[in-house]
Amino acid sequence: MLSKFKNVLVLAPHTDDGELGAGGTINKLIELGANVYYFAFSTVxxxxxxxxxxDILKKEVRKATKKLGIKEENLIIYCYEVxxxxxxRQEILxxxxxxRKKIKPDLVLMPSLHDIHQDHSTIAKEGLRAFKQTTILGYELIWNNLSFDTTSFVKLKKRHIEAKCNALKEYQSQGMRDYMSEDFIKSLAKTRGVQIGCKYAEAFEVVRWVI
Ligand SMILES: [Zn+2]
Incomplete structure (x- = not known):
């Protein structure tokens, strides 16, 4: 199922959001041959x-996305203010x-429409506006989700979660944040795995599903 996606676009309001919300899935998509683009809108x-x-986050996002397997030329960094x-909003749209015209993505990963962080909410809304004709999955950042419907899961192997943890280790400037701990990342992946009877998973909200 996942292998049908060839061009994937990850929308990260801030550097690190894409890795936190979908790092394992990004790594698996690349393993399956997808071309993954990563847009970060603020380097905070x-x-x-x-x-x-x-500019530390500009350097860290380059190293982190490389660890997931994203090509350097597929990383676009904007410097909008956090x-x-x-x-x-209009410039971002x-x-x-x-x-959209250049990449023609068949899957867009972005924050959940229920994410209450003001920047995440902006990217989710503009992402939906721009890609309403495309399959869109909303990724999970539990510290910003008032609610989250686990309507979709991606099964992951240990190597995908390891790749996610290794990518996040590149964010040394953000290491003090609770959600950056390897223990938390693995626990959440196990929790989502338990829901669907496998060892590790990432959960997504179906925003739009084009079959
Ligand atoms: Zn963020």
């Missing part, structure tokens, strides 16, 4: 912890429409 320069250069993506 205004909230980088003290002691790190302002927490203010809704101020540039136009960016997405421009690439």
């Amino acid at each position: 320069e205004q909230s980088v912890p003290d002691g790190y250069p302002k 927490r203010k993506l809704n101020y540039v 136009e960016d997405l429409i421009e690439y």
